[in-house]
Amino acid sequence: MPARVLTITSGKGGVGKTTATANLASALALHGQRVVAIDADIGLRNLDVVMGLENRIVYDLVDVVEGRCRLRQAMIRDKRLSELYLLPAAQTRDKTAVSPEDMVRLTDELRPEFDFIVIDSPAGIERGFKNAIAPADEILIITTPEVSAVRDADRIIGLVEAEEKETTYLIINRLRPDMVRREDMLATSDVVELLAIDLIGIVPEDEYIIISTNRGRPAALDNSSPAGQAFRNIARRVMGEDVPFMAIRESPGFLDRIARLVRGRRI
């Protein structure tokens, strides 16, 4: 079966697109899938460092598009997972070096040899975003439970619908259950209700993400990381498994109610 193309996008910057791409791609490869991760953020290359492959880049996406190398020459094989590859972004060019048609052509060339192609979209709604969603079969929209991120996610959903890409899923990233219990953060149910698209993952805030990025080793490869576990669950759902959402307690317990009464806030 030819590969499915998944694009991870958000609108707002800094909500975790690159981290999610690295982790989802790694988790899919961990589950035995043949995966290529593509960094579509041309000019602001980052997926390579998050995946720990920055020292091995020779050619990049723009070199492939402009015919300076073959596709296979630009693909970097992961150190840990033999079925995981990275196609890095160019660092010296801008988004206009690649067109949406280039992206479709490139992914079509990869489809027969892989199970999944995971594309990391740049922030924003301009050319880079259009490049990233052009070849997508499924679009994973990632947001944090904050007003600005949710608002931008809603804009992106509107744009994606306008492109007649039907299959969109929501990932809620960096959820802090303790803050939700204190009624100081939007809950999963609030975000799902506001955006009205299907939820495919809830990723809790996890300081291990910073450590894993420091080391260039995605958290999905570590069994002790809650966020890594959440990304492995998303990978299994993407593969069609019915995986229950992780037990994240968002409703207040007895102690939360007492604490709130003392501080004078509503439960």
Place this chain on the structure above:
Amino acid sequence: MSIWDRLRGKREPTSRQVARQRLQLVLVHDRAKVSPQLLQTLKDEIIAVISRHVDIDRDGVEVTFTQSKRQSRLVADIPLQGGSRRQK
């Protein structure tokens, strides 16, 4: 807010509730690509058009958005003047 207010059950809305309410409003306007200013313009022009033909209660006119799932709806509520069926 004083301790008495709290004991009587008066509560400030939580930041989660405020966030949800603000987002609801912002998203409706974003989706319809309509700013509050444009909404006011619409309201003024609707009043002008309707009142050319029917007597309406200008102060009671409300033009709002409602929303179900991902569909937004523009709703104009226009009370008629007097409201009785008696002829003048």
